[in-house]
Amino acid sequence: MTKFAQNQSAIIYKLTEQINRLEAKIEEKGKELASAKAKGEAILQSIGDALVVTDQKGTIILVNKAFEEMMGWAEAEAKGKSFMDLVKSEDEEGNKILGAKRKIMIILSGGANYQRSGREAHYYVRRDGTRFPVNAVVTPIIFAGRRLGAVQVFRDITVERDIDRAKTEFVSLASHQLKTPLSVINWYTEMLIDGDAGGLNEKQRRYINEVARGSHRMVDLVNSLLNVSRLELGTFIVEPEKVDLKKIVRSVLDEFKVKIDEKKLKITFVISKSFPKYLLDPKLTRIIVQNLVSNSIKYTSNGGWVKIAVGQVKDKILISVLDDGCGIPAGQQSNIFNKLFRADNARVLDPDGTGLGLYIVKTILANVGGEIWFKSREKKGTNFFVTLPCYGMRSKKGRRELEVVLPH
Amino acid sequence: MGEFLEKTVLVVEDERPLLDAISQKLESKKIKVVTARSSEEALEYIAKNTAIDAIWLDHYLLGKLDGLDFVAKLKSKSSKYRSVPIFVVSNTASSDKVNTYLKLGIDKYYTKAEYRLDQIISDLISHLKS
Numbered sequence: 455m456t457k458f459a460q461n462q463s464a465i466i467y468k469l470t471e472q473i474n475r476l477e478a479k480i481e482e483k484g485k486e487l488a489s490a491k492a493k494g495e496a497i498l499q500s501i502g503d504a505l506v507v508t509d510q511k512g513t514i515i516l517v518n519k520a521f522e523e524m525m526g527w528a529e530a531e532a533k534g535k536s537f538m539d540l541v542k543s544e545d546e547e548g549n550k551i552l553g554a555k556r557k558i559m560i561i562l563s564g565g566a567n568y569q570r571s572g573r574e575a576h577y578y579v580r581r582d583g584t585r586f587p588v589n590a591v592v593t594p595i596i597f598a599g600r601r602l603g604a605v606q607v608f609r610d611i612t613v614e615r616d617i618d619r620a621k622t623e624f625v626s627l628a629s630h631q632l633k634t635p636l637s638v639i640n641w642y643t644e645m646l647i648d649g650d651a652g653g654l655n656e657k658q659r660r661y662i663n664e665v666a667r668g669s670h671r672m673v674d675l676v677n678s679l680l681n682v683s684r685l686e687l688g689t690f691i692v693e694p695e696k697v698d699l700k701k702i703v704r705s706v707l708d709e710f711k712v713k714i715d716e717k718k719l720k721i722t723f724v725i726s727k728s729f730p731k732y733l734l735d736p737k738l739t740r741i742i743v744q745n746l747v748s749n750s751i752k753y754t755s756n757g758g759w760v761k762i763a764v765g766q767v768k769d770k771i772l773i774s775v776l777d778d779g780c781g782i783p784a785g786q787q788s789n790i791f792n793k794l795f796r797a798d799n800a801r802v803l804d805p806d807g808t809g810l811g812l813y814i815v816k817t818i819l820a821n822v823g824g825e826i827w828f829k830s831r832e833k834k835g836t837n838f839f840v841t842l843p844c845y846g847m848r849s850k851k852g853r854r855e856l857e858v859v860l861p862h
Numbered sequence: 863m864g865e866f867l868e869k870t871v872l873v874v875e876d877e878r879p880l881l882d883a884i885s886q887k888l889e890s891k892k893i894k895v896v897t898a899r900s901s902e903e904a905l906e907y908i909a910k911n912t913a914i915d916a917i918w919l920d921h922y923l924l925g926k927l928d929g930l931d932f933v934a935k936l937k938s939k940s941s942k943y944r945s946v947p948i949f950v951v952s953n954t955a956s957s958d959k960v961n962t963y964l965k966l967g968i969d970k971y972y973t974k975a976e977y978r979l980d981q982i983i984s985d986l987i988s989h990l991k992s
């Protein structure tokens with residue numbers, strides 16, 4: 455063999471060896487990949503929540519076992535179909551939730567990077583037409599800066615809802631039961647104060663007045679808790695009729711006249727003479743106005759001022775209540791609409807408050823297409839804004855009206 | 863209040879302390895009071911006696927019947943008590959029940975926990991005088 459040939463066969467041998475090694479590596483990697491893929495699939499399939507993956511048009515690419523079981527479609531049937539056509543979404547009353555409002559559409563159109571079910575219940579309709587309350591999270595699949603599709607994970611929350619309902623129903627029932635002994639306390643303290651059982655000395659009168667005050671506070675609390683439970687159970691009624699906001703604000707101001715005079719507050723109320731009547735529920739509207747005005751009066755010191763303005767901005771009714779009161783501390787502003795939350799300075803100025811007023815107002819507004827927000831600086835004042843749609847509140851059948859908590 | 867009204871009010875209320883408070887307050891205004899703690903008891907009473915000028919009624923009562931059943935019986939065509947004024951004073955009636963009461967023809971509805979006893983009684987007295 456020539457030297458050349460010797461070299462050549464050595465090179466070929468080495469090359470073959472390399473190729474074999476590479477092939478072995480590829481095979482090994484291939485096995486790893488296949489096993490990783492199988493693992494990934496097994497994980498997706500085994501997730502207890504339903505999972506669906508779509509492309510950027512919303513066409514289903516993949517669903518897992520939980521999806522198949524929850525919805526009634528096999529993966530083969532679901533694949534290739536539009537998610538929104540296949541899985542219909544409804545609100546509490548059974549109205550269809552349409553395309554643009556579906557969370558998956560918001561994600562696919564690039565409107566957000568995360569969408570999860572909110573407080574209002576929504577439902578998915580199964581293959582057999584039955585429905586269940588759902589909690590869903592949708593996120594986009596982003597690769598190399600492009601939105602390739604969306605991943606949605608959802609689950610049936612019937613059990614959670616039943617438990618929540620039972621809790622709220624218990625609060626409602628307990629609140630009702632509390633009213634009878636409270637009536638006993640109220641009427642008997644009233645009789646004592648009126649001298650029905652003989653005259654009282656100064657100290658006795660003072661003590662019994664404290665009892666009466668505590669009891670009235672409890673009635674307020676019970677009524678507010680009942681309102682919260684009716685709002686949360688969705689059993690409250692919305693009965694729109696033509697409402698004159700001018701009259702409502704004036705009558706609320708009349709209600710607080712004693713307090714306003716006592717604190718020497720300067721009240722201004724601006725509304726155009728020709729402000730039209732709108733289709734609103736008078737009781738709910740009153741509760742909204744009453745809470746805002748009551749807060750302004752409570753948290754503004756003697757000699758201060760409150761400015762109320764009602765007007766129309768585009769297709770919305772705007773109510774603004776501005777005061778030069780104690781304001782909301784910056785660090786506590788994000789909690790102000792939370793149930794039972796009270797700001798530190800509010801607690802000092804009005805120890806009797808329930809911390810439910812603004813929560814109730816916000817919840818009412820969320821149910822009637824309105825909004826609420828505020829601007830505030832501590833020790834400077836607060837401006838609350840409420841909007842209501844000019845087309846009015848949508849009527850809603852229910853079992854219960856909300857209680858009006860009377861000021862005193 | 864020196865004058866004697868010569869009026870009788872039937873008070874139907876299941877809570878003993880409330881029944882006592884209402885009775886005492888009415889009696890202090892020189893009004894004769896008869897009491898019942900259930901609709902059955904109240905119906906039995908009016909079956910025997912006719913001299914009732916007004917009825918003070920709670921919604922939830924002892925026994926099987928509630929205030930609505932009682933009012934329905936009282937306001938039925940054959941009843942001789944159709945024109946007796948009824949004041950419903952309750953804590954627990956839902957708004958549809960309140961509406962039913964008003965449709966049946968009661969005169970006033972009060973939420974117990976939110977009204978002074980005095981206020982309801984003075985309303986009742988002015989109603990009796992009118």
